Amino acid sequence: MARLELTNIKKSFGDTAVLHDISLDVSDGEFVSLVGQSGCGKSTLLRIIAGLETPDSGDILLDGKSVLNSAPKNRNIAMVFQDYALYPHMSVGENMAMPLVMARLPLYARLPGMRRVTPVGRRAQPQIRAEVEKVASQLRIDHLLDRKPAQLSGGQRQRVALGRSLVRNPQVFLMDEPLSNLDAKLRVQVRAEITELHDTSGLTFIYVTHDQVEAMTMSDRVALLQTGHLLQVGQPNALYADPANLDVARFIGSPEINIAAGERLADGVKLGDVTLPVGVDGTGPVQVGIRPEAISVSNAAGLAALEQPVKGPALSFTKRMIEDLGPEVLIHGHFTHAPDGLVRIRAQKSGVYGETGALSRAKTLQVMLNPEQLLFFDAEGQRLSAKALAATTTTTTAGAA
Amino acid sequence: MADIAAPAPNWLDRLRPKSIGRLVTTILLFLGAWVMVFPFIWMISSSLKPTDEVYDSDFSIIPKTFKGWDNYYGVIFEQPYLIFLMNSMIVCLGILLIQLVTAIPAAYALAKLKFRGSTILFGTVIAAITIPINVTSIPLYIGLVRVGLLDTYFAMMFPFIVSVFAIFLFRQFFRGFPDSIIQAARVDGFSEIEIILRLILPSAVPAIAAFSVFSFVAHWNDLYWPLIVVQSQDKMTATLSMMQYQSAFDTDYGRTYASATVVTAPMVIAFLFARRLFIRGITMTGVKG
CATH class of the missing domain: 1.10.3720.10 (MetI-like)
Incomplete structure (x- = not known):
């Protein structure tokens, strides 16, 4: 249980700066994900927290005390690695016992074979075994204690790695892409187990992933890194609905946010031949970010209407392909006025979907944008504030369209 | 039935080269092996001979005078x-x-x-x-x-x-x-x-x-x-x-x-x-x- 503070962490490898001035506060018992594309510095940051790398400048505080100069083992931090990093020549039980052996026995008593011979070793052994067995049964791997890592499946190895980190009762639990070597089905299961582990243990978790879905579903807060910069830190929903810039908006959300070129006018934002009733600061070109579910298609196509149907200007949309995801469909295509920009629409199916076949027959659809869900960015990708304009404007523009 | 009646010495059959290329390879390998093994054969052969016969111009692998016992006895027991x-x-x-x-x-x-x-x-x-x-x-x-x-x-x-x-x-x-x-x-x-x-x-x-x-x-x-x-x-x-x-x-x-x-x-x-x-x-x- 610990509060972790990172202040102004900087790190370069040779001439390449990997981390630029990262500051992050993680409160006690919080689950924070570090997310970003590979090479963004998230794993380096995690290794700095663990003490495996030294930052060029900045400080790491654990419960207010700097741990910058302590060795990894003295930080009481546990770490789970992407490839699990189990000790290949030791049994599962030995793997899990190692952190305790290292912490409790003097050097001479923990050399290979000496644990059974020395009095200290023999005294400590039953306690260590009991603790390993307790954690093993918690993780349901107690029947595997005598096996070697090579004899285990990926999911089992994952659990052993978790167990090895848990036995030592760490203050902070670090995980470096622990799910990326698992198959898709197992990943969902282990994801739930890790969340549960966090809830029951109450430990501070820092979780590194490149998969925004993992970050969004598991964490209390998400920290998004890009090329060594911390772009935004916030609750998963805040990052999705209220991104600070275009990079965040692009990274969070699957399928990716649609970007369309618009023009800021006095009475709203012009997109193709419609004018959206939204007031955005400034004038001139603007990038409009449209989440796939911010677009609605008329229910004539066999799709369910949105709960609050959008009344507004309709845009012409050219359909290219439909992906059927079961309860919903993903429609790929582009706005008819801008053939270069790929646009994806996510829509719920209605009861009549497939019976009418209207959607598969249609080449062009009339779609409506929900102005409240749109995000606006300037040419550099910085977010622009927007507010809905009066409803009267809506009707007039609708009429004009 | 024809299978059973086929020529009996099938070990010879197995040794028969499958192609000219294989034959050449085999001969080359055999020569290579000979170069490697010959010094050992020579060593063992010479160890069974008296000294004057080792560098005799009339060379043979089989010693004419067998002095193997003396040589080996001397090496193993006299030192x-x-x-x-x-x-x-x-x-x-x-x-x-x-x-x-x-x-x-x-x-x-x-x-x-x-x-x-x-x-x-x-x-x-x-x-x-x-x-x-x-x-x-x-x-x-x-x-x-x-x-x-x-x-x-x-x-x-x-x-x-x-x-x-x-x-x-x-x-x-x-x-x-x-x-x-x-x-x-x-x-x-x-x-x-x-x-x-x-x-x-x-x-x-x-x-x-x-x-x-x-x-x-x-x-x-x-x-x-x-x-x-x-x-x-x-x-x-x-x-x-x-x-x-x-x-x-x-x-x-x-x-x-x-x-x-x-x-x-x-x-x-x-x-x-x-x-x-x-x-x-x-x-x-x-x-x-």
Whole structure:
């Protein structure tokens, strides 16, 4: 249980700066994900927290005390690695016992074979075994204690790695892409187990992933890194609905946010031949970010209407392909006025979907944008504030369209 | 039924070359094998002959006068052959042990630790591989004379206790060891020595075995250095003992060859028992001994 503070962490490898001035506060018992594309510095940051790398400048505080100069083992931090990093020549039980052996026995008593011979070793052994067995049964791997890592499946190895980190009762639990070597089905299961582990243990978790879905579903807060910069830190929903810039908006959300070129006018934002009733600061070109579910298609196509149907200007949309995801469909295509920009629409199916076949027959659809869900960015990708304009404007523009 | 009636000697059938290309390959391989094996045949054949017949112009593999008993009896019973074997054993094992103790930590440091000057240090190691023993043997000899350690086991082992080749070989091998396991060990509280002992060493068994074979064979066969530093018979290695039948005036070739056969025998027997290990040792170290 610990509060972790990172202040102004900087790190370069040779001439390449990997981390630029990262500051992050993680409160006690919080689950924070570090997310970003590979090479963004998230794993380096995690290794700095663990003490495996030294930052060029900045400080790491654990419960207010700097741990910058302590060795990894003295930080009481546990770490789970992407490839699990189990000790290949030791049994599962030995793997899990190692952190305790290292912490409790003097050097001479923990050399290979000496644990059974020395009095200290023999005294400590039953306690260590009991603790390993307790954690093993918690993780349901107690029947595997005598096996070697090579004899285990990926999911089992994952659990052993978790167990090895848990036995030592760490203050902070670090995980470096622990799910990326698992198959898709197992990943969902282990994801739930890790969340549960966090809830029951109450430990501070820092979780590194490149998969925004993992970050969004598991964490209390998400920290998004890009090329060594911390772009935004916030609750998963805040990052999705209220991104600070275009990079965040692009990274969070699957399928990716649609970007369309618009023009800021006095009475709203012009997109193709419609004018959206939204007031955005400034004038001139603007990038409009449209989440796939911010677009609605008329229910004539066999799709369910949105709960609050959008009344507004309709845009012409050219359909290219439909992906059927079961309860919903993903429609790929582009706005008819801008053939270069790929646009994806996510829509719920209605009861009549497939019976009418209207959607598969249609080449062009009339779609409506929900102005409240749109995000606006300037040419550099910085977010622009927007507010809905009066409803009267809506009707007039609708009429004009 | 036709199958059963087919020509009976199917072992001959199997030997029949499948194509001209195969035939040529087989002949070439056979010639190659002959070049390799012939010296041994010659050695054994000569060890059964009296000296005057060894370099006789009328050469034959089968000795005309059989002096095998005399030659072998002389080598095995008229000199302390077991002492020579033991000396060879002590020197080879001693060298190997110290080489492993010095090379493994050095190789680990060069492979996995980041420190200032590690590249230069590794470059120096590589450069040191190119220095032959002959270059350093005179200063080493003079040094050993000065400290009065000539004619000791120490003198026989001293030049070989640090093997740059072993450092290089293990360094290459250790580089393949996953960094994440080492990092996990550091987080778990392993000291660097424990990382070597508990994690690196068990995984390096193939490399260690390979190098052991290489080192052992090389020092078993070494004649040059023992010849320089050993003076008394009770410190002679098996290989060196062959030289006893040579003098300025007369060389007993029959016995020398018998001695060579007896000295080679332990290695050949060891090879037969651990053929796979030997082959791996030679292919992995990339050096033919």
